[in-house]
Amino acid sequence: MxxxxxxxxxxxxxxxxxxxxxxxxxxxxxxxxxxxxxxxxxxxxxxxxxxxxxxxxxxxxxxxxxxxxxxxxxxxxxxxxxxxxxxxxxxxxxxxxxxxxxxxxxxxxxxxxxxxxxxxxxxxxxxxxxxxxxxxxWVAWDLGEHDKAAAYYGVTSECAKKAGHPPLRALALGYASYGAPNPAKALEMLSQAAQDVRGRGNATAAAWALGRYAEEAAQSGNDAGALRALEQAKFAYDFADHTSEQAWVRFVTPYRMDSLTLSVYGELKRQELTATADSAVKRLGGELPDSGVVVLGDLASALLRGGDVDRGAYVAHQFAAAAESKPNTMGRQRAQAIAAGLPDTEHDLASHLLTFVSS
Known part of the structure; x- marks a missing residue:
């Protein structure tokens, strides 16, 4: 036994x-x-x-x-x-x-x-x-074991080749893109990932890969490419069912798609940011989704960037609680951005978030 x-x-x-x-x-x-x-x-x-x-x-x-x-x-x-x-x-x-x-x-x-x-x-x-x-x-990367993470992603790609199953390579590339050495490499990974999940049964994975591409393109200053990829991601998600496709896309909820959209619009300073944040707040309601740390982080950042300081600070407090309950690298990345956007009246929260970043 x-x-x-x-x-x-x-x-x-x-x-x-x-x-x-x-x-x-x-x-x-x-x-x-x-x-x-x-x-x-x-x-x-x-x-x-x-x-x-x-x-x-x-x-x-x-x-x-x-x-x-x-x-x-x-x-x-x-x-x-x-x-x-x-x-x-x-x-x-x-x-x-x-x-x-x-x-x-x-x-x-x-x-x-x-x-x-x-x-x-x-x-x-x-x-x-x-x-x-x-x-x-992914777990190793979250714990700061980057070489170990890279080795696991390499094995995943080998499994994809052995099984003749491209979506599996897309999974490895999607995870690896968060730790890419530069934006150009991340975009290369995500472009290949989007190619690997074409076809029936992969709509949620396609939405994730394209949404991540949009996010990285926005951060690299490619406005047109970011908006194009975001629209493609939204279109793919119209045909998606994250609850019945691969288990590894279960996190790509409507809340997470809102989060990706807010991330792109916020980075590009688009006028659609405020309306999208309002819609995301309504959709979220009183429920905290499984991917709550990322969603709340992007929502708080979007509200603060859009000038809705009171609601932004309120969501930032929710984010801080969620991030403490499940500490992860993506939460720490968002905490730093949120702390920078908080008003002086939220000095204690900003200090708390910066301490969390360095923990």
Whole structure:
């Protein structure tokens, strides 16, 4: 049981507790739970410490058995690995990089161990491995481990090539663009990423790649290119469903698209900034989206740049609270810009944000 927990990134103590409970229930009903694999698949919950009580550890047990016997991975075990890779991308929306890193890297080890015996599941597992490696790179970059991040992104691109799956390379390029050495390199990456996500089922990814291109183009002074890419991003998003496409685009909510638009308009000092900020405030309402740190940061910056100081300061306070609850590099980048735009009456908040930047 300890080897299974270690290989697959699941804490041992909950597994032992839940396994004991599962055995007791199996004795009571005089039949093995594994007779009904569909039921196992339906009721198994993955996500770290939480494992479905009636099915504790069975998928991992089957995987460990398959590996020890040198046999091919069965469909259920492959499905568990693939689904958990997707789940980690969803968890990243609300979990900090520090706590997520070990789980992501452990799961990448598990998929890596399974790949030599993947059989007919090789392509799907290769894609899942690439998605997990990309997330490992993103987490590493967020923690300041830039060389490590670059290595993970390189592995992701290799997985994309091996599987013949260009959107996977787009994921690596999109993440890597945030740490590009210069704007020209970021634009090159994002241009290729946009090419890689053409076609059905990739509308959300296309909107993200094009929106990021617009953001980088605006920061490099290419006004026309930024506005053109932003319109293309909005058009792509009209056909998107971020909840049903790749798990790694789950963060590209309508709020995040507002955020990208505000970032571009703010950088270009466009007159549309105020109206767009008003619309974003209404859409946000009292809800904090999963990507709240970035969204609130761009919204606060837009309101302050547009001259709406009172609302800008109010949102800046919300941003500060969100950034503290989930510290990350993108939040720190926005904190510095917000601090510079706050009025003198918000000196304490500005000082707090600058302290956060340097933490």
């Amino acid at each position: 300890g080897n299974i927990a270690l290989a697959c990134g699941v804490p041992l103590e909950p597994l032992l507790r839940e396994a004991k409970a599962a055995r007791a229930r199996r004795r009571e009903r005089n039949r093995a739970e594994e007779e009904d694999l569909d039921d196992v698949k339906r009721r198994t919950l993955l996500g770290g410490a939480v494992v479905g009580a009636a099915t504790a550890a069975e998928p991992w047990g089957r995987l460990a058995y398959a590996l020890s016997k040198g046999s091919k991975i069965d469909p259920e075990s492959a499905g568990v690995l693939i689904d958990h890779a997707a789940r980690l991308h969803v968890d990243e929306l609300s979990e900090g990089a520090r706590s997520l890193q070990a789980r992501v890297e452990s799961h990448l080890d598990a998929i890596t161990a399974a790949l030599p015996r993947a059989g007919t599941h090789e392509r799907a597992l290769t894609i899942a491995a690439g998605e997990t490696a990309a997330l490992a790179g």
